[in-house]
Amino acid sequence: MRTISLIVSMAGIGLFMLISIHGRAQSPTDGFTMSKGEICLVTDYGQTKWKEYWEGTRLRENLNLGTFNARMIMPMAGYGVTGKLNLFAGLPHISTSSTAGQMTGMKGWQDLSFAAKYKLIKKKHEQGTFYTFLTAGFSFPVSDYIPDFLPYSIGLGATTVNGRVIAHYEHKSKFFTTFQTGYTLKSNIKTDRQSYYNERQVNSSEMPVPDVWDGAFRVGFNNKRFRADVDYNWSTSTSGSDIRRNDMPYPFNKMDAQWIGISGLLWVPGVEGLALHAAADQVVGGRNVGKAFTWTAGVQYVFNPFK
Amino acid sequence: MKSIIYAMATMFVLASCNKDVNERVVADFEPSNIDSLGGTWKTIHLVSSADIAVPVPQAINSAAYKAELDQIVSMQQAMGTEDNRIINRWKNSGVIRWNEVARELVSVYNIPPEANPDGTYPVPSAANPGAYPKFPFANPPYASRAYAYLHTAMYDALVTVWKYKFQYKRMSPAVNDSRVKSLETIQSNLPSYPSEDAAVAQVAYRMLKVLFPNDTIMLQQMASEQKRAKMMSGTASATDIAAGEQIANAVADKALARLRTDGMGAAVGNPGLWAQMEQDAVARGNTMPWKSMELPARPMMLAMFGNVKLWHISPSQRDSLRPEAPPPVGSDQFKKELEEVRSIRRDQNSREWQIALYWADGVGTYTPPGHWNEIAALKVGEEKLNELRTARVFSLLNMGMADAAICCWDTKAYYFSARPTQIDGSIKTIGLPNFPGYTSGHSTFSGAAATVLGYIFPASKPKYDAMAQEASLSRIYGGIHFRADCEVGLRCGKAIGGFSVRFGEKDGSQ
Numbered sequence: 175m176r177t178i179s180l181i182v183s184m185a186g187i188g189l190f191m192l193i194s195i196h197g198r199a200q201s202p203t204d205g206f207t208m209s210k211g212e213i214c215l216v217t218d219y220g221q222t223k224w225k226e227y228w229e230g231t232r233l234r235e236n237l238n239l240g241t242f243n244a245r246m247i248m249p250m251a252g253y254g255v256t257g258k259l260n261l262f263a264g265l266p267h268i269s270t271s272s273t274a275g276q277m278t279g280m281k282g283w284q285d286l287s288f289a290a291k292y293k294l295i296k297k298k299h300e301q302g303t304f305y306t307f308l309t310a311g312f313s314f315p316v317s318d319y320i321p322d323f324l325p326y327s328i329g330l331g332a333t334t335v336n337g338r339v340i341a342h343y344e345h346k347s348k349f350f351t352t353f354q355t356g357y358t359l360k361s362n363i364k365t366d367r368q369s370y371y372n373e374r375q376v377n378s379s380e381m382p383v384p385d386v387w388d389g390a391f392r393v394g395f396n397n398k399r400f401r402a403d404v405d406y407n408w409s410t411s412t413s414g415s416d417i418r419r420n421d422m423p424y425p426f427n428k429m430d431a432q433w434i435g436i437s438g439l440l441w442v443p444g445v446e447g448l449a450l451h452a453a454a455d456q457v458v459g460g461r462n463v464g465k466a467f468t469w470t471a472g473v474q475y476v477f478n479p480f481k
Numbered sequence: 482m483k484s485i486i487y488a489m490a491t492m493f494v495l496a497s498c499n500k501d502v503n504e505r506v507v508a509d510f511e512p513s514n515i516d517s518l519g520g521t522w523k524t525i526h527l528v529s530s531a532d533i534a535v536p537v538p539q540a541i542n543s544a545a546y547k548a549e550l551d552q553i554v555s556m557q558q559a560m561g562t563e564d565n566r567i568i569n570r571w572k573n574s575g576v577i578r579w580n581e582v583a584r585e586l587v588s589v590y591n592i593p594p595e596a597n598p599d600g601t602y603p604v605p606s607a608a609n610p611g612a613y614p615k616f617p618f619a620n621p622p623y624a625s626r627a628y629a630y631l632h633t634a635m636y637d638a639l640v641t642v643w644k645y646k647f648q649y650k651r652m653s654p655a656v657n658d659s660r661v662k663s664l665e666t667i668q669s670n671l672p673s674y675p676s677e678d679a680a681v682a683q684v685a686y687r688m689l690k691v692l693f694p695n696d697t698i699m700l701q702q703m704a705s706e707q708k709r710a711k712m713m714s715g716t717a718s719a720t721d722i723a724a725g726e727q728i729a730n731a732v733a734d735k736a737l738a739r740l741r742t743d744g745m746g747a748a749v750g751n752p753g754l755w756a757q758m759e760q761d762a763v764a765r766g767n768t769m770p771w772k773s774m775e776l777p778a779r780p781m782m783l784a785m786f787g788n789v790k791l792w793h794i795s796p797s798q799r800d801s802l803r804p805e806a807p808p809p810v811g812s813d814q815f816k817k818e819l820e821e822v823r824s825i826r827r828d829q830n831s832r833e834w835q836i837a838l839y840w841a842d843g844v845g846t847y848t849p850p851g852h853w854n855e856i857a858a859l860k861v862g863e864e865k866l867n868e869l870r871t872a873r874v875f876s877l878l879n880m881g882m883a884d885a886a887i888c889c890w891d892t893k894a895y896y897f898s899a900r901p902t903q904i905d906g907s908i909k910t911i912g913l914p915n916f917p918g919y920t921s922g923h924s925t926f927s928g929a930a931a932t933v934l935g936y937i938f939p940a941s942k943p944k945y946d947a948m949a950q951e952a953s954l955s956r957i958y959g960g961i962h963f964r965a966d967c968e969v970g971l972r973c974g975k976a977i978g979g980f981s982v983r984f985g986e987k988d989g990s991q
Contacts, residue, residue, distance in 0.1 A: 237596075237776035276774055276902050278827050278909035278960070320834070323911075362502055366838035369855070371845050375585035377855060382500035413500055419613070420595040421845045422912075426500075 205342025240274030520644025679725030787891025928974020
């Protein structure tokens with residue numbers, strides 16, 4: 175099946191403070207697979223913007239930040255080891271800035287992530303086909319970027335491991351629906367500062383990063399020429415503290431978000447394996463994150479060098 | 482399939498490290514020295530330790546004292562696991578423990594108030610401390626003052642405690658009665674009347690509840706717990722505790738009387754004074770007076786703090802310590818220093834960035850004075866100082882840093898000089914403080930702190946001087962100060978710390 179779309183970040187990059195780079199149709203989390211020997215190369219460009227953010231549960235603006243911007247370039251690759259087992263890798267480059275204030279923006283290569291997706295069940299019946307998948311992945315920073323300078327940090331600096339289950343149903347009408355949910359464990363990180371307040375004074379340069387439970391529900395249409403879908407997503411930190419009133423954020427904040435998105439993919443007529451895709455989403459609820467609007471667009475090329 | 486599940490499970494186990502972190506702690510230690518003449522040391526709030534009369538304790542063979550011992554015996558018989566935890570929590574230096582509490586309170590309250598919708602800024606009110614913005618805003622000047630009051634009062638109380646300990650020489654319940662178990666290691670030749678722990682706990686409670694009034698109940702609970710711990714462990718009897726409290730209350734009364742009249746109440750200033758301050762600086766030749774870069778523009782933090790009462794420096798000495806004017810805007814020296822700030826690499830690969838963040842101690846932290854207090858606490862643990870000598874370290878250190886804050890704020894207000902970002906908007910920073918640049922507060926604090934600690938711990942003086950130098954330069958690296966701000970601040974800080982050192986040299990502790 176060539177209808178894969180490796181859009182945006184791999185599982186484990188997920189959402190980080192005030193920059194929501196979230197997976198839309200991200201391959202380790204979608205219900206589609208590559209066939210044996212297929213390779214998929216993807217490059218995406220995206221931007222995220224927010225003016226309001228949740229300080230704890232209070233939505234506010236900050237004139238000393240203005241509008242926050244992040245720009246992302248995301249090269250990714252997928253490989254069909256078999257029709258049942260697909261592997262993925264991705265590495266985003268991110269740069270951040272804001273339109274006001276005195277703090278410096280940052281840029282760099284973020285976290286390299288790998289994931290394996292395994293097709294557990296495929297059940298055909300008259301009306302359609304039902305699939306379930308298991309995904310496992312991990313990620314780690316590839317540069318010594320600074321995690322403790324939020325919201326300008328390009329990532330949280332943690333090494334992560336995640337597991338995910340996906341249920342996917344394709345109706346014979348070409349409509350499909352996907353439900354997926356996963357859990358990401360995140361390691362502690364080293365900060366440049368030597369102490370910080372985390373509900374109490376902590377005299378350490380070591381800082382925890384909350385684990386994350388996330389998931390998505392997706393409905394769409396998919397045929398040989400294009401795909402379009404809408405999705406609802408959530409990401410919840412399973413620990414962490416709120417940003418105190420008028421304080422700075424930091425990596426152990428409890429960063430929660432819910433967002434809705436749309437995405438589309440179009441196979442370029444006449445060029446075997448080449449597709450364009452685009453996605454957009456809006457954060458609609460959250461805690462200690464930006465109320466972000468994000469869009470991405472990119473190209474992908476699927477081919478089978480072993481055929 | 483099974484192997485995939487197994488692999489996933491393994492990875493989860495590998496990554497399922499908990500969220501605990503390794504913290505720096507002052508190692509357990511037993512003091513090595515007793516300082517039996519400590520009662521003669523020069524006090525700060527009191528004229529001398531003789532200011533407070535402490536009654537002669539009951540003899541150890543008296544019925545009244547026997548009743549106190551009985552009380553401890555029955556407490557020890559009824560002890561549970563929570564009681565053991567309490568004893569353990571307070572077995573080390575109470576001075577250091579309360580220093581940690583103060584640092585934590587500073588971190589809680591060190592957040593600048595959010596602007597009102599009309600563009601003005603609210604000011605915390607001691608009269609209504611729970612309303613937003615909560616009282617106090619524990620910024621670096623406030624923090625330096627809080628640490629100084631807490632620790633000078635503790636020091637005076639302990640000098641007085643030491644006087645009566647060696648005047649009356651009544652030992653601890655565990656020493657006086659074999660029925661009383663000694664549940665912590667104590668200095669066996671240190672008399673127990675009056676209790677140093679009770680004095681420390683009571684001073685801490687009395688001072689901190691004024692400095693951080695929202696936390697009065699927590700502070701009271703902690704102070705009661707410390708006193709109870711010492712009775713349960715066989716270290717102090719009820720009258721040992723009461724005598725320590727009596728001394729603490731008398732010292733706290735004096736220290737609080739000073740606190741209430743030291744000029745802090747006028748430190749915020751008002752629009753008229755702020756405008757006057759700027760005009761005066763312009764009249765002195767400043768062609769580009771400081772402007773707040775915040776939106777909306779925020780008044781200078783504690784603009785009149787330079788008028789607060791100093792510890793070891795007179796107002797005229799403060800004026801003579803005030804440095805020369807900074808390099809004029811547009812001068813060759815100024816341009817050179819601006820170019821230096823522009824040229825610093827503020828990115829992840831730079832050593833400069835790490836140094837800038839290491840010493841930043843900005844919003845929501847225990848502040849630069851808090852950082853130096855932690856450095857001192859770790860050193861006290863290494864040196865195994867007794868409680869009196871520990872109190873002296875924190876007293877001298879924090880008087881030096883409080884004087885540094887006052888002198889530095891006086892200089893900032895006097896010259897009202899712009900920071901690099903005001904000259905060149907393209908300079909981005911680690912976070913910009915909202916007050917004039919010349920001289921650097923971090924540099925002044927650090928110069929004073931290194932000077933005091935270097936005097937007390939001479940073997941470590943080169944290390945402290947190097948740390949202060951790094952803390953000073955960190956502000957250029959962070960994009961928020963010119964070199965002159967930092968170098969002159971460090972120089973002034975060392976001179977200011979010298980006043981605290983000279984007090985220490987003559988305090989009778991040698």
